[in-house]
Amino acid sequence: MATSIAALALTRQQLRLAPRRAGLSSRSYASISDPTHSEILNASSAASSSSPVEARRQQAASPQERRTATQLEQERKFRQYEKVLKAKAAEEGLSTIEELAAKRKAQKDASVSASLGLKPPPKATATEQRDADLAAKIRAAAEKEAARKLASGDLSSNPHGEKSPIKPLGSILDLSKIEGNEEMNADKIRELWTGYHSLKGKLSAAIPTEVYERLIKVARQYPQFVLPLPRTIVGGDDPEGEVQATNLQPGEKKQGYEMQFLEWGFIPTATPGAPPATTVLFTPLAEYKLRQEFAQPLLILTHYTDLARSKGVVLMRGDVTSAEEVEANPAGVAAAEAAKGRGASVEEQERLKQTPVQTTVKAPPEEGGGGGGAKMSEKDAQLLAMTMQRFYLPNAAEGDAAAKERKELLRAFHEDKDAFSVPRLCEVAFTF
Numbered sequence: 001m002a003t004s005i006a007a008l009a010l011t012r013q014q015l016r017l018a019p020r021r022a023g024l025s026s027r028s029y030a031s032i033s034d035p036t037h038s039e040i041l042n043a044s045s046a047a048s049s050s051s052p053v054e055a056r057r058q059q060a061a062s063p064q065e066r067r068t069a070t071q072l073e074q075e076r077k078f079r080q081y082e083k084v085l086k087a088k089a090a091e092e093g094l095s096t097i098e099e100l101a102a103k104r105k106a107q108k109d110a111s112v113s114a115s116l117g118l119k120p121p122p123k124a125t126a127t128e129q130r131d132a133d134l135a136a137k138i139r140a141a142a143e144k145e146a147a148r149k150l151a152s153g154d155l156s157s158n159p160h161g162e163k164s165p166i167k168p169l170g171s172i173l174d175l176s177k178i179e180g181n182e183e184m185n186a187d188k189i190r191e192l193w194t195g196y197h198s199l200k201g202k203l204s205a206a207i208p209t210e211v212y213e214r215l216i217k218v219a220r221q222y223p224q225f226v227l228p229l230p231r232t233i234v235g236g237d238d239p240e241g242e243v244q245a246t247n248l249q250p251g252e253k254k255q256g257y258e259m260q261f262l263e264w265g266f267i268p269t270a271t272p273g274a275p276p277a278t279t280v281l282f283t284p285l286a287e288y289k290l291r292q293e294f295a296q297p298l299l300i301l302t303h304y305t306d307l308a309r310s311k312g313v314v315l316m317r318g319d320v321t322s323a324e325e326v327e328a329n330p331a332g333v334a335a336a337e338a339a340k341g342r343g344a345s346v347e348e349q350e351r352l353k354q355t356p357v358q359t360t361v362k363a364p365p366e367e368g369g370g371g372g373g374a375k376m377s378e379k380d381a382q383l384l385a386m387t388m389q390r391f392y393l394p395n396a397a398e399g400d401a402a403a404k405e406r407k408e409l410l411r412a413f414h415e416d417k418d419a420f421s422v423p424r425l426c427e428v429a430f431t432f
Contacts, residue, residue, distance in 0.1 A: 141293070169304040169315065172196075179310050186313040193315050203301075203318030203381050211393070212303065212314040213275055216266075218392045222414050223264040226285055227387050228257035228426040229380055257426050259285040260298075260384060274305045275314075282384055296321055298376040301385060318385060320376050387429050402431040 082097070089100040169175065173193075178184045190206035197204035207215070233256040265279040281297040288295045304315040391406050405428045412419040 169306045172317075175306060178307065184311070186311050189307065189311055189313055189315075197317065201378065203316075203320075203378065203385060205316040205385075207303070207314045207316060209275070209305075209308045209312050209314055212305070212308070214394075215389070215392050216264075216275060216278060218394065218410075219264040219278065220266070222392075222410050225262045225388075225391065225410060225413055226422075226425070227260050227262055227282075227384060227391070228422075228429055229260050229384060230430075231256050231258045259422075261285045261288045262388060269305050271306050271309065274308045277305045278303045280388065299381050299384060301388075316385075318381050320378070320381050390429070402428045 085097045085100060089095070089097055092100065092103070094100050094103065178189065186206070186208070193206055194204050233254045234252065260282045261284070263281045263283070265281065267277040267279065269275070269277050280301040280303075282299040282301075283295045283297045298321050300319045300321070302317050302319070304317070306315075308314050390403075391410050394403075394407050405424065409420060409425055409428065
């Protein structure tokens with residue numbers, strides 16, 4: 001016991017002398033932090049080893065007895081340490097040790113940030129949080145639907161078992177005759193594909209596989225975007241095919257834009273080694289905000305990758321939604337009943353009841369190539385497809401400032417909303 005007191009006195013003496021030897025005042029040691037768990041265990045070990053009687057008793061004990069004694073001592077110290085931490089948490093108005101640990105971590109992070117001159121990230125606004133929640137909901141629904149199709153093996157049906165309007169490539173072309181024919185190269189396939197769709201009045205293209213892979217690489221990173229579609233705005237009454245504006249004089253015309261919401265979808269392919277097939281949906285942005293998942297896309301681009309590896313070509317087909325298909329899309333009470341049938345929440349059903357019907361303007365008959373009272377002309381569809389490629393294919397020539405700005409706007413739409421500018425988007429989208 002005398003040895004322990006002497007050792008303790010020596011330790012205190014050393015503590016008193018240490019600040020002086022280091023050239024520090026004793027005031028620097030006025031605040032001492034709480035003991036850590038390892039310090040408590042080490043102190044216990046030091047105290048027990050300082051007693052000769054205790055040392056002889058430990059030497060006489062068997063290995064099993066020494067291990068048991070050590071475990072009991074550690075458990076006692078654990079309980080003691082836990083009691084200290086609980087008391088500390090209670091002093092700071094916290095109920096658990098976990099809350100105390102989280103508070104200490106936050107204080108440490110804040111201290112490090114302050115020492116490095118870092119500012120805490122700004123909190124998301126209500127609009128940004130709503131957009132983020134909506135994007136997460138869309139991604140979750142898309143992933144769930146892709147998993148369902150992959151598990152069922154039916155890639156051409158919706159969640160209700162109804163057939164999709166997107167036709168499989170095998171229902172358009174006889175793939176067995178193409179894949180087994182060495183004379184049927186990419187150029188002949190392109191000629192066959194585009195010629196067939198020209199007769200049907202549909203948008204089509206044949207894309208080299210390497211170009212398509214660059215396209216979807218960017219699409220995976222930025223699966224959503226908005227594109228401007230030129231429109232003629234007139235004042236007063238709304239003539240056929242023109243958008244009405246209340247801030248213009250009757251009959252006065254002005255060039256404007258209708259924003260289209262672009263969304264990529266990735267579909268697993270049954271062809272081994274082939275890149276995924278994709279769809280690109282174009283929906284009026286105002287319509288999408290009102291109806292969300294019930295909004296009817298006016299243009300659907302489908303990229304077929306069945307021949308991507310065997311022939312080195314990806315086939316694209318554009319389907320313009322007809323007026324009849326838009327009118328058949330549920331709205332208001334009908335949409336709410338459809339949502340109720342799939343188990344939607346009461347809040348979602350009430351929102352759908354208040355959602356107005358689709359109000360997109362019909363394309364002028366002289367411009368339309370899709371027929372059947374299409375809501376978007378073939379010219380508009382072709383322009384959207386070309387504009388999409390200008391943003392998603394980063395093959396800008398050296399010194400092309402507009403191409404670099406298009407790439408930056410696509411990035412800013414997802415990563416830096418303050419840097420995204422709609423006027424600049426409308427300007428560089430059609431700058432060549």
